[in-house]
Amino acid sequence: MKRIHILGISGSLRADSTNTVILKTLGSLLPSDFTFEIFEGLDEIPHFSPGLFDTEAVTRFKTAIQQADAVVICTPEYAFGVPGTLKNALDWTVGTGDLSDKPVSVISASPLNSGGNNALASLLLTLTALGTRKNEASALSIPNVKGKIADGVVTDAHTLGELRAQCANLLNLVKS
Ligand SMILES: Cc1cc2nc3c(=O)[nH]c(=O)nc-3n(C[C@H](O)[C@H](O)[C@H](O)COP(=O)(O)O)c2cc1C
Incomplete structure (x- = not known):
């Protein structure tokens, strides 16, 4: 049977990004019959303008x-x-509608109390426009993130539970 494959996309390009740490931790929480990869090369994608042809980086992103x-x-x-x-x-x-009907989980993390809620709301709007498959449990905001990670992994028990819930919800969306 084909294994369920999850693609992670980090909105941060920083080498020690807290958001990328969260993605990696989420990937480690997935059941062993899942495969998980984080897309590399968001910064190689050129500025979008209608009518431009896909570059190699764009094709790689869409294919992923x-x-x-x-x-x-x-x-x-x-x-x-x-x-x-x-x-x-x-x-x-x-x-090209690559995200159309694609199950998504959307997470924002911030060192502030707000948890990046503005970005989360805006991203959810964009993903609605793109026709992704999501529900009211598909979004997670993680405030005060710096105290919740250590040595490159999420250590906060509550956040780990929230990430597990995202994995479970995503699996349900894949199966629905
Ligand atoms: C130019 C700039 C603007 C920022 N604006 C916000 C903001 O509006 N809201 C917020 O919660 N954090 C803001 N931050 C803080 C980021 O959330 C913080 O740097 C975070 O660690 C970046 O995520 P990363 O660790 O995944 O790279 C800003 C940071 C920078 C450098």
Whole structure:
């Protein structure tokens, strides 16, 4: 039987990104019959403009989405919004509908109390426009993230439970 494949996309390009740590931790919580990869190369995707042809990086991004059974996006908030690099990459998928009906989990993490809620709300709107498959349990905001990770993994028990719940909800969406 084909294993369920999950694609992780981090909205942060930083090497020691807290959002990428969350994605990696979520990947480690998936059942062993899942496969998980984090997309590398968001920063190689050119600025989107309608009519431009896909570059190799764009094709790689779209192919990674197409080959995944579900997608998890974990992003920081910049200036109350979605990081431009992430929004730009998603804009490339509008015309080809790569995310259409794709089950998603959407996570924002922030060192602030707000948990990146503005970015989360904005990203959810974009993913609605892109026709992704999600429900009211598909979104998670993680405030005060710096105290919840150590040595490259999430250590906070409550957050680990929330990530497990995201995995379970995603599996249900894949099966629905
Ligand atoms: C230019 C800039 C703008 C930021 N704006 C926000 C913001 O609006 N809301 C917020 O919660 N955090 C904001 N932050 C803080 C980020 O959430 C923080 O740097 C976070 O660690 C970035 O995520 P990462 O660790 O995954 O790279 C901002 C950081 C920078 C550098």
